Amino acid sequence: MKRDQAEELKSLQDTLYFIGGKWRIPVINSLCNGNRRFREIERSIPGITTRMLSKELKEMEMNKLVKRTVYDDSPVTVEYEPTEYCRTFGNIIMEMINWGRDHRKFIQKNKE
Amino acid sequence: MKRDQAEELKSLQDTLYFIGGKWRIPVINSLCNGNRRFREIERSIPGITTRMLSKELKEMEMNKLVKRTVYDDSPVTVEYEPTEYCRTFGNIIMEMINWGRDHRKFIQKNKE
DNA sequence: GTTACCAGTATCATAGAGTATACCAGTCAG
DNA sequence: CTGACTGGTATACTCTATGATACTGGTAAC
Numbered sequence: 001m002k003r004d005q006a007e008e009l010k011s012l013q014d015t016l017y018f019i020g021g022k023w024r025i026p027v028i029n030s031l032c033n034g035n036r037r038f039r040e041i042e043r044s045i046p047g048i049t050t051r052m053l054s055k056e057l058k059e060m061e062m063n064k065l066v067k068r069t070v071y072d073d074s075p076v077t078v079e080y081e082p083t084e085y086c087r088t089f090g091n092i093i094m095e096m097i098n099w100g101r102d103h104r105k106f107i108q109k110n111k112e
Numbered sequence: 113m114k115r116d117q118a119e120e121l122k123s124l125q126d127t128l129y130f131i132g133g134k135w136r137i138p139v140i141n142s143l144c145n146g147n148r149r150f151r152e153i154e155r156s157i158p159g160i161t162t163r164m165l166s167k168e169l170k171e172m173e174m175n176k177l178v179k180r181t182v183y184d185d186s187p188v189t190v191e192y193e194p195t196e197y198c199r200t201f202g203n204i205i206m207e208m209i210n211w212g213r214d215h216r217k218f219i220q221k222n223k224e
Numbered sequence: 225g226t227t228a229c230c231a232g233t234a235t236c237a238t239a240g241a242g243t244a245t246a247c248c249a250g251t252c253a254g
Numbered sequence: 255c256t257g258a259c260t261g262g263t264a265t266a267c268t269c270t271a272t273g274a275t276a277c278t279g280g281t282a283a284c
Contacts, residue, residue, distance in 0.1 A: 010212070016137060044121075051272085076281095089211070097120050100124055100126040102200065150261050162261085163243080165262095
């Protein structure tokens, strides 16, 4: 079973493309942590603007990463739910959290 | 042992920041696949320009992700080597390759 | 009747990431 | 002598992802 480097590179680049910008992964993470309401998600990601979150959620809905439901009670409430597909990023996100954590430790150790 | 979501988010964002642009991960991957010479790396990543690779390698050298060695034979040859630190991206890259592969299968299945 | 929350939209401005293209000095093969 | 390879630099340009700011229409609390 030999490794096809071109195929691996292509897979890698597809993933990077899908992840895209600065906010996609944090939004996925927030949804997977149980946040459902727009403002709730917004508050869970310090620094994100309404505009960026709105844009991100729209794209994610088109890409079937998120399900948007409007509940017609008054006042209207809106819920965002991660799809199963969204959750397939779990491993990547976990590894990224681990790397970031180790990186921080590494930096701190080098400061001492 | 409770999870600290703010800390996780920070770790995640540190990692994303470190990964930065479009080419960092493909370059790391290429180096980890054994490519060492400038043009060799360049050819292994279709689409990358000389300028971007040069820029990327410089930054990576500053960040201790890569070791640049000039061999003074004639003509001068230059070698780039991934550091141990560079290799810590292994898990993330592996997960990304897996995700991209699964994604492709998923797309193809949905086309049929 | 003013303040604050929800779920966003609209408009404008900008940095910097990325692309395109040309070029350089040196070496080697034919 | 020509062309091609190496390891890059230099310049100019594009463009889009992100940020800043303001606003809307409805509800509800005080």
